[in-house]
Amino acid sequence: MKHYTGYLIDLDGTIYMGNDRIPAGERFIHRLQEKNIPYLFLTNNTTKSPSIVQKRLKTQFNIDTPKETIYTASLATVDYMDDLGLEKTVYIIGEDGLKEAIYEAGYKKERQNPAYVVVALDSDLTYEMLALATFAIQNGAVFIGTNPDLNLPSERGFLPGAGAIIALLEAATRVKPVIIGKPKAVITDKAIEKIGCDKSELLMVGDNYLTDIKTGLDNGIDSLLVTTGFTKPSEVPHLPVPPTYVVASLDEWEL
Incomplete structure (x- = not known):
């Protein structure tokens, strides 16, 4: 071995x-x-920040690890956007971990004409959010999917994942996303x-x-x-x- x-x-x-x-x-x-x-x-997983993941590992799973050992699709998304260097405006479908990473990097929320649309798992997803993302992508925003996971494991079974939401928007816009994760x-x-x-x-x-x-x-x-x-x-x-x-x-x- x-x-x-x-x-x-x-x-x-x-x-x-x-x-x-x-x-x-x-x-x-x-x-x-x-x-x-x-x-x-x-x-x-984009729903939680590295700090929260770090705390959860320690308190729930007896793993004490530095925050620097945790690299999420949220952080990789920010790194990708920074490398592209477009205007720092974004519309996000996603939860606090993703939004925190993107907004802390200096990006501003824009609903009408963002440079980027970033799509991840969002348990509070609404039809209006999908509509706004569809319009922005059709208008030329860079379509980023944080990860392709169609499902995620839970105690209840395998839940719909970010990939399922991304696939819906791809079908609605006929635009292929850049997948980060x-x-x-x-x-x-x-x-x-x-x-x-x-x-x-x-x-x-x-x-x-x-x-x-x-x-x-x-x-x-x-x-x-x-x-x-x-x-x-x-x-x-x-x-x-x-x-x-x-x-x-x-x-x-x-x-």
Whole structure:
């Protein structure tokens, strides 16, 4: 088994499941910390800021980690917008974690003629919000989808995700969005830059073949699928391209 000098790690379904603990996930992070192995939590969740994610990891899941180890699709979205360098006006469908990241970076809310429309998961979504986003995209705003997740795991089951909302707007506008989150290169390249390791030395760890494992497959990074969340053990033999490794529990993985 190859030795990896850095880890990119998913959160929901990998380290915890909704509000439920995955003890092996907690132990996995503790082992990385004990061995001083660099890691970066790479999450498509835009609903919470890194500070809130950090606090939740500590209080609910016994993981004390620096805020700098948490890189969200919200932060990657801001980095992408900054790189484009257009006027700093935006219309957002999304929750507080996304809005906080974008507004703190100096972007201003604009409902009529924004330079960007950014679309993520929003549990308070209304038809009027979809209408405003549709008009703005039709008028030439850059259409950004934070992540392609069609579903997200919860204690209730798999809920509609950001990808479902993005797909609706794509159908309404006939405009293809720029997707930021896993498995796309935008968030992956920025994550590699942040962790400071060569991609040949990194391992992508996650529970979702369509996002986490595809991040590895599509970007030249080895991948470890843990079947504690989205992708089930029964699906593994039928995956079109297999992950580098598959485990039922992160306790099985030797650092």
